[in-house]
Amino acid sequence: MLSKKSQYALRALSYLVAKQEEGPVLISEIAEKKKIPIKFLENILLELKKAEILDSKKGKGGGYFFNANPKEISLARIIRLVNGPIAMLPCVSLNFYENCINCNEKHCALHDVLIEARDATLAVLEKKSLLDLKD
Numbered sequence: 001m002l003s004k005k006s007q008y009a010l011r012a013l014s015y016l017v018a019k020q021e022e023g024p025v026l027i028s029e030i031a032e033k034k035k036i037p038i039k040f041l042e043n044i045l046l047e048l049k050k051a052e053i054l055d056s057k058k059g060k061g062g063g064y065f066f067n068a069n070p071k072e073i074s075l076a077r078i079i080r081l082v083n084g085p086i087a088m089l090p091c092v093s094l095n096f097y098e099n100c101i102n103c104n105e106k107h108c109a110l111h112d113v114l115i116e117a118r119d120a121t122l123a124v125l126e127k128k129s130l131l132d133l134k135d
Helices: 004-022 027-034 038-050 075-083 109-127
Strands: 054-057 063-066
Touching (some): 004 038, 004 063, 004 075, 027 063
Antiparallel strands (some): 054 063
């Protein structure tokens, strides 16, 4: 399940994609239009800025804007950045792998099924970019 934080991040980014030709967008505008709590949104946008996906400008005409081309930013990248692993179990995660407690991956049917689920999900999320979220 996609966390609220990931949902908010993707909603905010979809709004920024739609508004990118107009210049920087105020946090308050994004929060109001996308129904996102402003304090929560501030933290999300700051994370995206640290990851160099977004940048911001202070003062008159300020706000958030893309630091990278939205067409080149996959949905998988955003979800991993904001939410962590995409896989349902840590033993099938590509970027956040951990061995499951009391589990033998070589003889675990659940492990094998969830690898298939991970691969199918990634096939979509890696192919889709932020531009695909344009409102």
